[in-house]
Amino acid sequence: MNKKLPDKTVERLSQYRRALLNYLSGGKQHIFSHEIANLLHITAVQVRRDLMLIGYTGTLRQGYDVKELIEIIGKIIDTRDGQKVAVIGIGNLGRSIMGYFSGKRTRLSIVAAFDNNPEKTDKIYAGVQCYHIDQMAEIIKKEGISIAVISVPGEEAVKVAETLVMTGIRGILNFSPKPLNVPAHVYLQEYDMITMLEKIAYFAKKG
Template sequence: MKSEIPPNTVARLSLYRRLLEAWLEKGTTHLYSHEIASMACVTPAQVRRDLMAIGYSGSPSRGYSVDALEDSIGRFLGSDTVRKIALVGMGNLGRALATYFVSRAPRFRMTAAFDNDPRKTGRVIAGCMVHPVEAIPGIIPAEGIRTAVLALPPESAQEMADTLVKAGVKGILNFAPVPLRLPGDVFLENRDVTASLEKVAFFSGQPREGN
């Protein structure tokens, strides 16, 4: 028995859902794979395979039911229950992320934010109560938080990651520009902005083949 979901599929499902929600409001009832593909800027085959992964079936000649598919993706991603997130680091990036999530990603709740700067702790910033980092071992398990976002300077990222994992966190979205050494059972997604920009800058220079 083997059932593994590719991480990229999960990310695309998130996108499909957002696109479907827009069509749902417009009253569209059915969409073909090539229509979804066009909106998501991927191939139709990719869409069909992604939907196969979650076991949702459309109908030939009618396509996918927007309503049922949206529901199916939602249940697969597990978002009937709003998911709790911890944010560590309330610098410029941390604040921007907090603001973004409050206004644009209502499916996630920033249950707790942490910072080691006493001028920031004890206050509500961008809609989030900011606690001192010493409170991590108390709050994370109590709230049952399993997912954390790291928006820290590189110096403290590894230490905070260790603290979070010890407190029970099982997935980290890391914006600090340093590699993190974590146990294998913790899912890690690095979003090193410098490396991303280096990549884009590199391929901006090189000519690339058109389509």
């Protein structure tokens, strides 16, 4: 069970869960693989294969028990006590991420925000305290934060990442355009808006 799942499967499990929670509020108790597939616009085989990997098995005539499946996915992708997240850089992007989470009940909670602009520090954004970036290491250790979102400009990103690694952070989501270099024990996911738009532009070209 604790064997690591494929990257893409984990992504889809997260999406299955949210789709199922929504589906459940429609009152239905059971769901077929092709119905899940339709919710996500993927294939039924993909769904069944993912569920095989987490060892959940449905029933032949009814499909999957929605509540049960939601619970199983939770057991796989959540930790028992949840995980704490910090957002570094409270520009528009940082605030939008904090907005996504505020009010949502999830096992991930954003518990601290950091910025180097004194006008932003010591205030509360979307229910989260914003500290000065100099306090980052201290607060991350004290709170036991394990995940960080970097939404600072490129120039500052490298330094921020170094500090984060020092604090023992375990996962980083980097929205800055600067490629980061982290040790193998830190899971790094980069997302560069410009690159993504340029890629879309390439595939959107005619001919």
